[in-house]
Amino acid sequence: MTLKLPIYMDHNATTPIDSRVLEAMMPDLTDKFGNAASRSHSFGHAAEAAVEESREKVAKLIGAEAKAIVFTSGATEGDNLAIKGVAEMYADKGNHIITSMTEHKAVIDSCKKLQHHGCDVTWIKPDQFGRVSPDDVANAITDKTILISIMAANNEVGTINPIAEIGAIARKHNVLFHCDATQAVGKVPIDVDAMSIDLLSLSAHKFYGPKGVGALYVRRRGPRVRLTSQMDGGGHERGMRSGTLNVPGIVGLGAAAELASAEMTCEASRLTALRDRLQSGIMDKLDHVKLNGHPTERLAGTVNLSFAYVEGESMMMKMKNIAVSSGSACTSASLEPSHVLASMDVPDELAHNSIRFSLGRSTTEEEVDYAAEKVVTAVNELRQLSPLYEMAQEGVDISKMDWNNK
Numbered sequence: 001m002t003l004k005l006p007i008y009m010d011h012n013a014t015t016p017i018d019s020r021v022l023e024a025m026m027p028d029l030t031d032k033f034g035n036a037a038s039r040s041h042s043f044g045h046a047a048e049a050a051v052e053e054s055r056e057k058v059a060k061l062i063g064a065e066a067k068a069i070v071f072t073s074g075a076t077e078g079d080n081l082a083i084k085g086v087a088e089m090y091a092d093k094g095n096h097i098i099t100s101m102t103e104h105k106a107v108i109d110s111c112k113k114l115q116h117h118g119c120d121v122t123w124i125k126p127d128q129f130g131r132v133s134p135d136d137v138a139n140a141i142t143d144k145t146i147l148i149s150i151m152a153a154n155n156e157v158g159t160i161n162p163i164a165e166i167g168a169i170a171r172k173h174n175v176l177f178h179c180d181a182t183q184a185v186g187k188v189p190i191d192v193d194a195m196s197i198d199l200l201s202l203s204a205h206k207f208y209g210p211k212g213v214g215a216l217y218v219r220r221r222g223p224r225v226r227l228t229s230q231m232d233g234g235g236h237e238r239g240m241r242s243g244t245l246n247v248p249g250i251v252g253l254g255a256a257a258e259l260a261s262a263e264m265t266c267e268a269s270r271l272t273a274l275r276d277r278l279q280s281g282i283m284d285k286l287d288h289v290k291l292n293g294h295p296t297e298r299l300a301g302t303v304n305l306s307f308a309y310v311e312g313e314s315m316m317m318k319m320k321n322i323a324v325s326s327g328s329a330c331t332s333a334s335l336e337p338s339h340v341l342a343s344m345d346v347p348d349e350l351a352h353n354s355i356r357f358s359l360g361r362s363t364t365e366e367e368v369d370y371a372a373e374k375v376v377t378a379v380n381e382l383r384q385l386s387p388l389y390e391m392a393q394e395g396v397d398i399s400k401m402d403w404n405n406k
């Protein structure tokens with residue numbers, strides 16, 4: 001089989017729609033066009049039935065009851081609704097929020113806005129692998145704490161947080177727990193009850209569903225979570241999120257959830273093997289390469305590597321037919337190094353020289369081998385031109401980095 005270029009290795013940014021998902025959506029994009037809120041005719045009933053079926057499928061994927069699922073436009077909206085909705089609703093109870101420095105911008109900027117309006121925010125610093133310690137969360141709780149928001153898995157480095165432990169701490173202290181599980185859902189098992197999660201954001205386009213649709217899980221009992229809506233109007237979704245439902249999108253999300261429920265285990269082991277093959281294909285052939293993220297507690301498809309003595313941008317130029325993310329994965333437009341890598345104490349120059357490979361459902365062994373070879377060639381060529389690399393070869397110790405040498 002010949003290799004088809006370019007190769008897509010940026011699945012943490014978005015995934016293609018699975019053809020089975022598209023197929024499931026087609027009727028709702030064409031004949032079944034009704035408004036799910038139209039109670040007076042069969043067009044509306046058909047749309048509503050499709051939405052409710054999807055609600056069941058999404059709920060099943062995270063061990064929730066269907067009624068607790070609120071459909072949104074994606075995880076950015078889910079994060080905003082959870083954090084701002086809790087802060088407003090529980091303002092009488094307190095004004096303190098605990099989150100981490102490795103969160104997605106949707107969480108960070110929601111918290112920053114609340115901070116601006118008088119909330120007190122504790123930003124937990126992760127360990128060198130990007131993991132949030134449950135003890136740090138416990139120690140940050142005060143009698144004013146109303147919300148803990150910690151992500152399940154990080155989008156840039158793939159590190160998986162000890163969510164069940166953090167959830168148990170939140171529950172013990174009677175503090176609501178929101179989890180941005182956008183990168184974890186469909187990839188690792190999530191169970192809102194076992195993990196004591198009260199609010200959970202997810203997004204269809206991160207697990208082979210369409211863009212512009214997602215869900216927020218909002219616990220209905222033990223405790224019952226209340227939220228101040230951020231979008232007002234027709235009172236859809238139990239009044240928490242007004243707006244005509246995106247029926248085809250929701251059906252796509254449901255189909256993607258159903259596929260993930262069935263295929264997650266198999267897919268994760270296949271991707272772990274491919275990820276390790278890519279990682280060793282690069283690290284066995286090059287020195288001064290650092291793995292960013294946890295060595296084992298990490299998403300199956302994610303490898304984030306820093307290449308010393310090589311400009312990230314120059315490297316990207318040499319690997320034009322491999323789609324990856326560089327340096328500041330989520331703010332590629334800016335020159336700021338990634339806030340995630342910075343919080344893990346990765347020095348600026350290495351953060352700038354980092355590349356995130358994220359593999360997915362369509363990734364093949366051939367693609368992995370091709371990418372590894374391209375990377376090794378690019379790094380070797382660029383290092384030939386680097387005086388700093390030459391010095392390093394001559395044994396000049398220019399930094400005290402903890403190199404992950406082979």
Ligand SMILES: *Cc1c(COP(=O)(O)O)cnc(C)c1O
Binds near residue numbers: 182
């Ligand atoms: C992609 C992503 C988001 C944003 O999701 P959208 O649906 O694109 O708004 C939020 N959090 C994490 C961890 C993500 O990876």
